[in-house]
Amino acid sequence: MDLPVPPPVSPMLAKSVDAIPPGASYEPKWDGFRTILFRDGDEVELGSRNERPMTRYFPEVVAAAVAELPPRCVVDGEIVIATAARLDFEALQLRLHPAASRVRMLAAQTPAQFIAFDLLALGDQDLTGLPFSERRAALERALSTAGPTFHVTPATTDLALARRWFDEFEGAGLDGVIAKPLELTYQPDKRVMFKVKHRRTADCVVAGYRLHKSGADAVGSLLLGLYDEDGSLASVGVIGAFPMATRHALFTELQPLVMTFEGHPWNWAAHMADRDTTRRYEGGSRWNAGKDLSFVPLRPERVVEVRYDHMEGRRFRHTAQFNRWRPDRDPASCTFAQLEQPATFDLGDIVPGLCTSP
Template sequence: MHLPVMPPISPMLAKSVPTIPDGASYEPKWDGFRSICFRDGDEVEFGSRNERPLTRYFPELVTAAKAELPQRCVIDGEIVIATEAGLDFEALQQRVHPAASRVNMLAAATPASFIAFDLLALDDRGFSVEPFAVRRAALAEALAGCGPAFLVTPATTDLSTALRWFDELEGAGFDGVIAKPLSGPYAPDKRVMFKIKHQRTADCAVAGYRLHKGSDDAVGSLLLGLYRADGTLASVGVIGAFPMARRRELFAELQPLVTTFDDHPWQWAGDNRETSRWNAGKDLSFVPLRPQLVVEVRYDHMEGDRFRHTAQFNRWRDDRDPRSCTYEQLEQPLTASLYDIVPNLRRTEPPTEGQP
């Protein structure tokens, strides 16, 4: 492979800001795996945000890249799986599997798409030093007519359109909006773009804790629950960003609430030792607590019935009854189809019940 920009390379990053700035180029914030695609003839590589290759997990995109992309190019984008219900990040996570047979099966069952949003090189020309306005125009021209696997993300310089995307597209699985300065060059591993994400709060019952790595007297994370309409307590996520001194204080404060799994809403956890699918050596077992404490957390959006990302501690709510921590309190985002703005995006049918 001989390209003006060679792998590995760290993608350009974004920093969070509370409002959408004026005078930029705006794009929907796709919820997938950030990736830079390198193609030099029959050689195709997909790098990740941490510069590790994703190529083996998406064989269908390797094949599609040879059919749809220019012969020699380097393109920044996002690998996603799209369904009629919106972007399916859980299906995307299942693709990262050590068994080639399962990867190939999922590639056929839930094919991914690549959403392109920046151009680093085309043929022998490097574009990294060019302003984003130039890179965007060249990207749109280079990928004109591509599809169904490779598509260019919608973009606008109209602030009112960006605000509408922010409000309407969340229900389709978008994270928010990205704002890019029109005059800036491509800056690997630098936070020169802006991301505007939804921020909400929820009151959750604290149902357990995990110990801090390497310590037996400090809390690593608190397990959060919300009550369903039938009265059962659902596991919705964790919070864990505490100073070490506070972690030790929490450990002492929580001991009176420690209980057994026999008396806990999540009895199943006592029968099955939980480990991470992504790190077999990571123990996800926890200490059960009577769900008597309520904590207010900040979150961006839900994925199914769980927080999509790790929630952030806001404050304790001693005035709240844990039983009042229900799903009904959560704000329901507006629902719009992602195909309204990307009509040609490849549709993947979600697996039916009983399928992998």
């Protein structure tokens, strides 16, 4: 490729803040795969946040880039999949499959879209040194005729509207608001934007742990569960950000609760050969197909309060954070009913023409 901003490029990042700051350009925070797209004629590359290429996983996006984008450009955005008028991150994760035949099938069954929110280069011009207000205007012009796969994210400088977006758009699967200073140049791998995300707490049952990667007598992560109406314990995520001293202390504290898999609600051994099932329901990683998914089962007797931003299906979308232990809570009371349910909001009301998969 012969572009003024050649691949790979690490995307510009955002730091978390507690409130939406004034005096900026505001956008919905999309929940997908952050991607920088490079197009030079018929050549198209999709680079992920960690600069890992994703081109092979989204052939429909590559084809649409040739059809819808300017002949030579570099666009920053998010690859998303929309089903039932909301974002579906689980369906997006399933697209990262090693088999080419599976990739082709999923591209037809659950086609992805691209939400563009910055323009790094156009033709022979490097735009990264321009203020964001000028890059945004150039992006709107460059993608004015794009669609149905490529869309420009909504943006506003109205703080009151941004606050309304923060409250309403979660119902369509979005997870907050991004604020960009109008004079901000594009700074790869720098946290110079701002993000505001929903913060909530939930009381969860600790049903197991994974050992720390050091191999020492230390806990790497705790496995969390919530009870369904039928009394079954569902896996909802993990917490793992502990100081090393705490990891050692937890290992010792939890030994009296260690049990065998016989009688434990999560006997996942039968599912280990089915990687799609394991990744989707038991927290595995499509970025690391060889990840060890084994764990030490515990009697589900301890309750922990965790912080989380939102749910993706029946799991925490991002790794939850430890808040405090709850010895006063009965594990049986830790149910899905405690979770806040955002009001439904249609993606088509956020980005008109955004395609949805069946």
